[in-house]
Amino acid sequence: MYEVGLDFWFKLIFLMAIIVILIYSFSALMRNWLKVEKRQGFFSQYHVNKKHGKIDWTIRIIFVVLIFFLLILSGRGQVEDGETGWYMWFHPSYLLFGLIIVTECLRAFMEWKYAENKRAYIVTLSELGFGIILIVSMFMTDFWGLF
DSSP, X not given: OOOOOHHHHHHHHHHHHHHHHHHHHHHHHHHHHHTOOOOSOXXXXXXXXXXXXXXXXXXHHHHHHHHHHHHHHHHTTSSOTTOOSGGGGGOHHXXXXXXXXXXXXXXXXXXXXXXXXXXXXXXXXXXXXXXXXXXXHHHHTTTTTTO
């Protein structure tokens, strides 16, 4: 009944490739321009010091517990999708987006405060801003007209 065509997969792979190329290019350009060394890996956990690691994991655990709690509430009928109350901002997708923003802002603060290269926080904040602009532009333009 709801079949996904072959063109959908080509569009999805093309969109993902564009996003990866844009993010990688922007990151490389900013790091080269500000002369900041590259981090370890694309999905690696980079902590400036042990204090940053402890705070980061505390924030992540709080968000995960909050997401599970809200999923349980929404499964019991307490929070309905059609309603637009104050709790609509606690939808798991919004919380995940908020988690990324909070952890990246924490990383930028720790880089500003404790990193050897003081310009590393500028790269982190610019990458966060670019990512937000990229995501908002995708949703506002129906994924740049692909879907």
